[in-house]
Amino acid sequence: MDQNELKALVGQAAVKYIEDGMIVGLGTGSTVRYLVDALGERVKNEGLNIIGVTTSNRTTEQATSLGITIKDLDEVDHVDLTIDGADEVDPNFFGIKGGGGALLWEKIVNNASTKNMWIVDESKLVDQLGDFGLPVEVIPFGASHVFSALEAKGYQPEWRMDGDQKYRTDEGNLIIDLRFGKIADLEQLANELIQMVGVVEHGLFLHRVDTVIVGRQDGPEVLGRELSK
Numbered sequence: 521m522d523q524n525e526l527k528a529l530v531g532q533a534a535v536k537y538i539e540d541g542m543i544v545g546l547g548t549g550s551t552v553r554y555l556v557d558a559l560g561e562r563v564k565n566e567g568l569n570i571i572g573v574t575t576s577n578r579t580t581e582q583a584t585s586l587g588i589t590i591k592d593l594d595e596v597d598h599v600d601l602t603i604d605g606a607d608e609v610d611p612n613f614f615g616i617k618g619g620g621g622a623l624l625w626e627k628i629v630n631n632a633s634t635k636n637m638w639i640v641d642e643s644k645l646v647d648q649l650g651d652f653g654l655p656v657e658v659i660p661f662g663a664s665h666v667f668s669a670l671e672a673k674g675y676q677p678e679w680r681m682d683g684d685q686k687y688r689t690d691e692g693n694l695i696i697d698l699r700f701g702k703i704a705d706l707e708q709l710a711n712e713l714i715q716m717v718g719v720v721e722h723g724l725f726l727h728r729v730d731t732v733i734v735g736r737q738d739g740p741e742v743l744g745r746e747l748s749k
């Protein structure tokens with residue numbers, strides 16, 4: 521199986537954890553696209569009655585086109601289960617997210633959710649986080665000063681680009697990718713970044729996930745707390 525087939529495999533495995541009546545957080549990315557396709561099938565064929573809360577405008581567009589009911593996070597009082605992708609996952613289920621630029625809404629929906637599941641192909645599993653790079657979302661006002669401060673710390677920042685323009689998140693913010701390789705102290709870096717004025721969020725997701733479904737050549741492997749299905 522190639523990487524896309526492994527992504528499809530975990531998307532289809534994860535949809536089985538969605539139960540009638542749930543409020544479901546829907547992540548962003550190419551792996552989650554397969555999940556949303558499979559969820560659309562269940563809504564259409566089984567009459568599954570769920571409410572989705574999305575983490576990006578992209579996911580909202582896909583889900584609504586498939587007949588999935590979507591509400592804003594502020595219209596619901598809780599989220600039962602959020603299923604999202606990730607860019608790197610370590611043995612503690614700590615991860616890096618934001619490769620698709622949706623890290624801020626993803627972290628907010630994750631935080632509102634009773635249970636969180638990640639779906640990844642096996643290439644995303646690493647011993648130590650960092651080689652992917654670490655996305656940091658900053659507000660546009662004064663962003664070059666945040667960039668310079670990150671440069672001065674030796675974090676090798678790069679602007680996330682969209683063609684010849686700086687990439688804009690759904691929230692209208694900018695993303696700076698840090699490229700300094702493996703991260704020695706995750707908690708320390710997470711605290712340091714979130715305290716920088718102008719930084720809105722970073723892509724380190726620590727202590728945030730219960731279950732990871734990994735797409736392997738011999739089938740999906742469920743790691744961590746098995747959620748009922």
Ligand SMILES: O=C(CO)[C@H](O)[C@H](O)COP(=O)(O)O
Pocket residue numbers: 547548549550551552604605606607616617618619620621622623626
């Ligand atoms: O964090 C994300 C978007 O902000 C994605 O979940 C992450 O980039 C994984 O994407 P993909 O499933 O396309 O590999």
